[in-house]
Amino acid sequence: MIKEEFLERTIDSTARKSLEKADQDRIETVWDRLESQEPQCGYGLLGICCRNCAMGPCRIDPFGNNPTRGVCGADADTLVARNLARMIAAGAAAHSDHGRDIVEVLHLTALGKTSGYQITDEEKLKRIAGEYGINVDGRVKEEIAKELAEKAMDEYGMRKNTLQFAERAPEKRKEIWKNLGIWPRSIDREIVEIMHRTTMGVDADFVNILLQGLRVSLSDGWGGSMIATEFSDILFGTPTPKESFVNLGVLKEDTVNIIVHGHNPLMSEMVVDASRDAEIIKLAKQKGATGITLAGICCTANEILMRKGIPVAGNFLIQELAITTGAVDAMVVDYQCIMPSLVPIADCYQTKLITTSPKAKIKGATHIEFDPERAYEIGKEIVKEAIEAYGNRNPDRVNIPNHPVKMMAGFSAEAILGALGGTVQPLIDAIVAGKIRGIAAIVGCNNPKIKQDYGHVTLAKRLIENNVLVIQTGCSAIATGKAGLLVPEAADQAGEGLKEIANALGVPPILHMGSCVDISRILTVAAVIAKELNVDISDLPVAGAAPEWMTEKAVAIGAYVVASGIFTVLGPIPPVLGSANVTGLLTQGLGDVVGATFAVEPDPEKAAELIIKHIDEKRKALGLTTPPTGAS
Amino acid sequence: MKTVYIKPENCIGCKHCEVACAVEHSETKNLYSAISEEPLPISKIHVMPTFGIMAYPGKCMHCDPTPCIQVCPSGAISRDKETDTILINEEKCIGCGMCAIVCPFSAVLFNPSWRVSVDRDVAHKCDNCFERITNDLIPACVEACKTGALGYGDINEIIREERRAVGKTAAQLAAAIPVEEKIPELLKVWRDLALSMSQVGEKK
Ligand code: SF4
Ligand code: SF4
Numbered sequence: 001m002i003k004e005e006f007l008e009r010t011i012d013s014t015a016r017k018s019l020e021k022a023d024q025d026r027i028e029t030v031w032d033r034l035e036s037q038e039p040q041c042g043y044g045l046l047g048i049c050c051r052n053c054a055m056g057p058c059r060i061d062p063f064g065n066n067p068t069r070g071v072c073g074a075d076a077d078t079l080v081a082r083n084l085a086r087m088i089a090a091g092a093a094a095h096s097d098h099g100r101d102i103v104e105v106l107h108l109t110a111l112g113k114t115s116g117y118q119i120t121d122e123e124k125l126k127r128i129a130g131e132y133g134i135n136v137d138g139r140v141k142e143e144i145a146k147e148l149a150e151k152a153m154d155e156y157g158m159r160k161n162t163l164q165f166a167e168r169a170p171e172k173r174k175e176i177w178k179n180l181g182i183w184p185r186s187i188d189r190e191i192v193e194i195m196h197r198t199t200m201g202v203d204a205d206f207v208n209i210l211l212q213g214l215r216v217s218l219s220d221g222w223g224g225s226m227i228a229t230e231f232s233d234i235l236f237g238t239p240t241p242k243e244s245f246v247n248l249g250v251l252k253e254d255t256v257n258i259i260v261h262g263h264n265p266l267m268s269e270m271v272v273d274a275s276r277d278a279e280i281i282k283l284a285k286q287k288g289a290t291g292i293t294l295a296g297i298c299c300t301a302n303e304i305l306m307r308k309g310i311p312v313a314g315n316f317l318i319q320e321l322a323i324t325t326g327a328v329d330a331m332v333v334d335y336q337c338i339m340p341s342l343v344p345i346a347d348c349y350q351t352k353l354i355t356t357s358p359k360a361k362i363k364g365a366t367h368i369e370f371d372p373e374r375a376y377e378i379g380k381e382i383v384k385e386a387i388e389a390y391g392n393r394n395p396d397r398v399n400i401p402n403h404p405v406k407m408m409a410g411f412s413a414e415a416i417l418g419a420l421g422g423t424v425q426p427l428i429d430a431i432v433a434g435k436i437r438g439i440a441a442i443v444g445c446n447n448p449k450i451k452q453d454y455g456h457v458t459l460a461k462r463l464i465e466n467n468v469l470v471i472q473t474g475c476s477a478i479a480t481g482k483a484g485l486l487v488p489e490a491a492d493q494a495g496e497g498l499k500e501i502a503n504a505l506g507v508p509p510i511l512h513m514g515s516c517v518d519i520s521r522i523l524t525v526a527a528v529i530a531k532e533l534n535v536d537i538s539d540l541p542v543a544g545a546a547p548e549w550m551t552e553k554a555v556a557i558g559a560y561v562v563a564s565g566i567f568t569v570l571g572p573i574p575p576v577l578g579s580a581n582v583t584g585l586l587t588q589g590l591g592d593v594v595g596a597t598f599a600v601e602p603d604p605e606k607a608a609e610l611i612i613k614h615i616d617e618k619r620k621a622l623g624l625t626t627p628p629t630g631a632s
Numbered sequence: 633m634k635t636v637y638i639k640p641e642n643c644i645g646c647k648h649c650e651v652a653c654a655v656e657h658s659e660t661k662n663l664y665s666a667i668s669e670e671p672l673p674i675s676k677i678h679v680m681p682t683f684g685i686m687a688y689p690g691k692c693m694h695c696d697p698t699p700c701i702q703v704c705p706s707g708a709i710s711r712d713k714e715t716d717t718i719l720i721n722e723e724k725c726i727g728c729g730m731c732a733i734v735c736p737f738s739a740v741l742f743n744p745s746w747r748v749s750v751d752r753d754v755a756h757k758c759d760n761c762f763e764r765i766t767n768d769l770i771p772a773c774v775e776a777c778k779t780g781a782l783g784y785g786d787i788n789e790i791i792r793e794e795r796r797a798v799g800k801t802a803a804q805l806a807a808a809i810p811v812e813e814k815i816p817e818l819l820k821v822w823r824d825l826a827l828s829m830s831q832v833g834e835k836k
């Protein structure tokens with residue numbers, strides 16, 4: 001019998017078992033730390049504290065009495081807008097810097113200076129080069145890649161003054177951005193400008209600050225993130241549908257178990273390749289293992305799942321629990337969403353925690369620095385460390401929850417178009433006919449403030465029951481994967497129309513489109529559909545949701561999704577309620593400006609209702625009939 | 633009689649009061665040095681989570697009659713008549729825990745203190761910032777609290793104010809004049825959302 005307390009924390013059965021083990025082993029987890037943080041500071045939760053200068057820190061009384069302004073005179077609207085803009089900038093920086101690393105490696109690879117990398121998808125290279133106006137005729141791929149990478153580097157600078165991929169948006173959307181003055185000029189520039197505008201004594205107009213917030217978010221969604229996705233496809237291949245397995249049960253007792261955790265495929269791809277190296281496997285066998293098992297956590301898991309079918313151990317809240325199975329010999333991390341708490345936990349189980357990025361070190365971890373020029377050798381070095389650690393594993397402390405769940409992933413924009421026969425028309429026909437009511441993107445993290453996976457899974461179930469095609473990325477997709485919804489058989493849980501379409505195509509009713517930067521794939525698909533219909537993205541019966549979000553990256557994503565014209569429902573409450581004006585702008589005012597708004601609804605059942613209502617309104621406006629609501 | 637009073641509906645759980653209290657009761661009375669004192673100063677007001685994001689700052693209420701004085705076997709607890717403050721003489725405290733057992737507000741904690749020469753745990757609880765109030769200052773927690781959750785004043789005066797507010801509301805209701813909300817609308821929205829968030833997925 002699992003303790004009630006653990007049942008309340010998560011719906012992932014393998015996580016529940018591991019929570020029990022963590023408890024027995026006296027391991028402190030993220031849930032325990034949240035408890036000791038409570039009550040959390042209301043100023044922070046409401047967004048009304050500022051420490052941007054040394055006259056502060058300042059805070060505003062949310063009850064409307066003194067103090068109503070910071071020492072400099074900034075009011076709640078300014079404080080909330082500045083803080084939110086900085087969150088968006090930090091999120092955009094994370095995605096875009098990830099993209100930058102990919103661009104650099106593509107460039108070095110084109111120059112023949114890397115080990116382990118190659119230009120895998122030449123067709124895509126040429127297609128993207130075409131978008132950039134690069135001549136591809138009669139040129140070798142390395143030459144094209146070099147020029148493309150250099151052009152992409154300009155997207156980060158200040159000479160070009162526009163972003164290439166933003167051109168993918170439908171005309172009406174581009175007009176909106178231009179008229180509002182939020183067309184992104186360059187990736188780094190918009191981020192830097194947020195930092196400038198929000199420092200003491202610069203931009204105090206909350207509307208002006210938030211518009212720049214939208215601009216920086218666009219430079220992420222249609223810039224940094226899109227570059228990360230597209231250029232990764234060039235290097236490692238554009239994903240195609242494939243099967244794999246998910247949850248902690250993918251670990252095995254008799255193999256060397258390696259978990260890659262973080263975001264960028266640059267490192268994880270090398271570990272994948274190294275773990276398949278015959279010489280390395282031989283080494284593992286010499287140590288008594290039957291082989292090497294590699295599994296992922298967070299978005300780097302999605303990257304190698306999408307392209308290589310590597311199994312997934314879990315999403316964000318699984319990282320600590322994975323180690324408590326006692327069966328992880330090495331956890332290899334790059335950056336983003338890595339909890340520093342992994343160090344003491346890894347210590348308890350003889351797990352090697354290996355950091356690889358010069359940007360993300362953790363005291364107490366082993367640092368093996370990633371270097372594209374020796375990437376494959378470093379990959380092998382890392383796997384050897386894991387094999388070494390396997391020798392130290394204490395079998396008495398191993399307890400792997402069994403029964404991994406089957407899942408399907410790999411639905412890139414190209415793969416979806418491919419499945420539809422090369423055009424979105426069949427999808428549009430299904431929407432017009434009402435078989436598919438609309439499309440909802442469910443994305444984002446886990447957050448211990450919401451029962452793990454419950455938000456994602458409940459929302460996804462309600463939506464497919466109502467014939468809403470669900471597309472997913474990130475930890476959200478891993479959640480529904482664990483719940484068994486990412487298999488074609490799950491179509492049985494969908495409404496009649498969606499079930500018919502999914503069955504005809506042999507796909508799940510929920511499509512896993514990749515990592516968080518791959519939300520750019522969703523933008524690409526939305527743009528293609530809108531263009532096909534000659535409407536704006538905001539006219540489409542589509543919506544977004546982040547039922548368990550927690551990172552600043554999610555704030556950037558929410559902002560660019562809304563700025564792209566897609567209504568978005570957040571689960572956890574963003575730190576904006578300290579300003580009625582900012583809240584009003586985000587939940588209503590933006591509708592008149594960018595044709596979409598945010599809503600906050602922690603309860604996924606109610607969030608589903610909001611989304612269905614929105615989709616039906618959009619259908620009506622397009623002159624489409626409204627299918628009846630209700631579970632199948 | 634002057635007292636620290638609590639308006640829980642205004643508490644947002646920021647813990648500014650706790651920090652201010654700990655600094656006030658430290659040896660050096662300075663934030664930057666207090667954090668490296670040995671033993672570390674502790675707060676005598678305790679902001680506790682309740683439900684949703686509602687928090688409650690709990691502290692000694694300086695009762696009269698005073699259960700803790702009645703049970704303290706070593707005579708360590710006394711009342712200052714002037715300020716109606718219940719004070720603990722830490723040197724006399726024998727750490728037996730009797731006061732904590734009888735305290736209806738669970739206000740007493742046991743910890744080392746810089747005021748006792750031997751390293752042992754003694755009773756800690758709010759002393760109304762005795763040094764401050766006898767020097768015409770308001771208690772540190774009240775000064776730190778910017779939301780009005782903590783106030784300091786004459787108990788009868790506070791009650792009179794509250795009564796006036798109640799009377800006004802009653803009169804407005806009788807005259808069908810809309811009553812202005814005590815808590816801003818958006819804060820209510822926030823608290824409702826947070827409550828709903830804390831209950832997501834709970835069995836109904
Ligand atoms: S920028 Fe203004 S509000 Fe912020 S800390 Fe300085 S004085 Fe206070
Ligand atoms: S310590 Fe407890 S019993 Fe004693 S005066 Fe304070 S609240 Fe009352």
Ligand code: SF4
Binds near residue numbers: 644649689777778
């Ligand atoms: S300072 Fe005031 S609002 Fe903050 S926790 Fe203390 S009592 Fe509550």
